[in-house]
Amino acid sequence: MEAFYEWARVLYETTGINLPFIYDSYDRGRMIDGFFMTVKLSVICLFFSVIIGIIGAWLQNSPLKWTRRIVNGYIQLFRNTPPLVQLYFFYFAISTLLPKVTNEYGGQEPILGGFTWAVISLSFFAGAYNVEIFRSGIEAVPDSTIEAAEALGFTRLHIYKDITLPLAFRVVLPALNNNLVNLVKTTTLAYAIAVPEMLYEANQIWSDNVNVTEMMIFMLLTYFVLVGILVWGMNKWERALKIPGFGA
Amino acid sequence: MTWSDDQPMVSIKDLHKSFGALEVLKGVSMDVMKGEVICIIGPSGSGKSTLIRCINALNDIQQGSILVEGREVNDHKLDKLELRKKVGMVFQQYNLFPHKTALENIMMAPLLVLKQEKAEVEKLARQLIKKVRLEGKEDNYPGELSGGQQQRVAIARSLAMNPDVMLFDEVTAALDPETVNEVLSAIKELAQDGMTCMLVTHEMAFAREIADHIYFTDRGVIVEHGPPDTFFDDAKDPRTIEFLGQIL
Ligand SMILES: Nc1ncnc2c1ncn2[C@@H]1O[C@H](COP(=O)(O)OP(=O)(O)O)[C@@H](O)[C@H]1O
Numbered sequence: 001m002e003a004f005y006e007w008a009r010v011l012y013e014t015t016g017i018n019l020p021f022i023y024d025s026y027d028r029g030r031m032i033d034g035f036f037m038t039v040k041l042s043v044i045c046l047f048f049s050v051i052i053g054i055i056g057a058w059l060q061n062s063p064l065k066w067t068r069r070i071v072n073g074y075i076q077l078f079r080n081t082p083p084l085v086q087l088y089f090f091y092f093a094i095s096t097l098l099p100k101v102t103n104e105y106g107g108q109e110p111i112l113g114g115f116t117w118a119v120i121s122l123s124f125f126a127g128a129y130n131v132e133i134f135r136s137g138i139e140a141v142p143d144s145t146i147e148a149a150e151a152l153g154f155t156r157l158h159i160y161k162d163i164t165l166p167l168a169f170r171v172v173l174p175a176l177n178n179n180l181v182n183l184v185k186t187t188t189l190a191y192a193i194a195v196p197e198m199l200y201e202a203n204q205i206w207s208d209n210v211n212v213t214e215m216m217i218f219m220l221l222t223y224f225v226l227v228g229i230l231v232w233g234m235n236k237w238e239r240a241l242k243i244p245g246f247g248a
Numbered sequence: 249m250t251w252s253d254d255q256p257m258v259s260i261k262d263l264h265k266s267f268g269a270l271e272v273l274k275g276v277s278m279d280v281m282k283g284e285v286i287c288i289i290g291p292s293g294s295g296k297s298t299l300i301r302c303i304n305a306l307n308d309i310q311q312g313s314i315l316v317e318g319r320e321v322n323d324h325k326l327d328k329l330e331l332r333k334k335v336g337m338v339f340q341q342y343n344l345f346p347h348k349t350a351l352e353n354i355m356m357a358p359l360l361v362l363k364q365e366k367a368e369v370e371k372l373a374r375q376l377i378k379k380v381r382l383e384g385k386e387d388n389y390p391g392e393l394s395g396g397q398q399q400r401v402a403i404a405r406s407l408a409m410n411p412d413v414m415l416f417d418e419v420t421a422a423l424d425p426e427t428v429n430e431v432l433s434a435i436k437e438l439a440q441d442g443m444t445c446m447l448v449t450h451e452m453a454f455a456r457e458i459a460d461h462i463y464f465t466d467r468g469v470i471v472e473h474g475p476p477d478t479f480f481d482d483a484k485d486p487r488t489i490e491f492l493g494q495i496l
């Protein structure tokens with residue numbers, strides 16, 4: 001490791017290519033924190049957006065007209081507005097309507113921080129697409145299969161949980177993968193409300209070191225690898241869920 | 249009201265059923281006693297499936313009465329779960345759960361609906377697999393089984409709920425000719441064990457062999473009915489005679 005750090009320092013001194021997030025322990029710390037913040041933000045948003053998708057698709061089939069309307073309104077609103085505007089809306093508009101709390105220094109601060117707002121905003125953003133994705137999968141499950149479950153006395157919940165969802169899930173995995181990849185990429189927007197994720201930390205580093213070219217190349221490659229890992233994992237999962245004799 | 253088995257197990261009186269403006273059943277009545285096997289035959293579109301599906305409330309009813317073990321099905325307070333515990337159904341297209349193995353297909357309803365012990369259910373499922381002669385296929389998915397094998401799993405799945413009446417809606421109509429017999433013999437064994445059965449079928453020789461009573465439907469009414477020998481050899485109604493002439 002030490003040799004690697006030293007190599008980056010020599011690289012800088014001999015060629016001018018400046019990679020302080022390798023040789024400088026302070027910048028290295030920032031980069032690592034940023035990386036884990038991005039991973040944390042992604043994983044939490046992935047989780048909640050899928051939950052929102054599943055529950056939303058369930059509510060879309062509700063016998064209550066108003067429940068369906070609210071879900072549809074939510075989908076339209078979040079699909080037809082820019083995610084950055086959504087994020088600002090939550091962070092600046094909604095946040096100011098909520099009560100403030102006193103922090104440890106006696107100052108006033110918002111009850112929810114930037115990270116929480118990013119999670120809420122991005123989960124709802126990706127969730128809106130997930131509802132539509134899950135709905136298309138649910139529609140692909142034949143009525144006759146559902147009927148067989150009904151004839152066996154399954155409740156609506158059991159039908160959804162044990163028949164419809166598992167089948168729909170397999171149908172929609174490719175589309176879901178796509179959306180989740182998009183979500184990971186969209187986490188960079190959290191930069192705009194100063195959540196210290198990877199892009200934010202990179203910006204801090206290039207402000208201090210004036211090495212924006214190197215930092216941006218590094219960012220591009222890091223996201224490429226990160227998303228690559230996600231795609232690889234999802235594809236593996238797709239294959240693991242494949243049922244002999246079912247689906248394409 | 250208490251029901252005892254000297255009363256009809258299924259009693260249908262003046263049943264009317266419409267889909268929108270289309271009246272499909274125009275006053276159908278029949279009684280089925282415990283242990284009886286009845287067959288319903290008739291041209292396609294005459295309402296046979298609709299009739300069968302009304303009995304376990306997969307279709308709702310506009311007018312008339314269906315009593316299953318003395319309980320009214322045409323009742324908005326009907327406990328569908330109680331009804332479906334008593335009435336098993338097998339469909340033309342098998343409608344197995346494609347993401348579950350043969351054994352899991354059979355085990356699902358007893359586990360989820362009847363909340364029985366897993367070990368007990370598995371024992372029962374293995375017995376049923378044996379009963380329908382599918383030993384060795386326990387861990388196969390529906391997509392890996394032939395039509396006849398799938399249909400026998402569907403029969404076993406229905407039997408796992410320990411129903412009092414079994415409904416069969418053209419269960420051999422989608423099968424290759426060489427697999428029809430394996431399904432018919434499974435049904436025959438059931439009938440011989442004393443199961444009350446209502447079958448819609450086009451297999452005339454089979455109907456004649458196992459039925460206690462045959463009903464002929466045309467355009468939503470029962471045109472003629474009687475014991476098999478009388479029905480096949482001594483039909484009175486010209487529509488029955490014409491139909492039998494085409495089929496036999
Ligand atoms: N869900 C439905 N909606 C509208 N019409 C239906 C529906 N199910 C059946 N029908 C109509 O009811 C008639 C009887 O159908 P069905 O009971 O399936 O006849 P069979 O089983 O004797 O062939 C047909 O004309 C059919 O088109």
Ligand SMILES: [Mg+2]
Nearest residue numbers: 296297298418
């Ligand atoms: Mg039919």
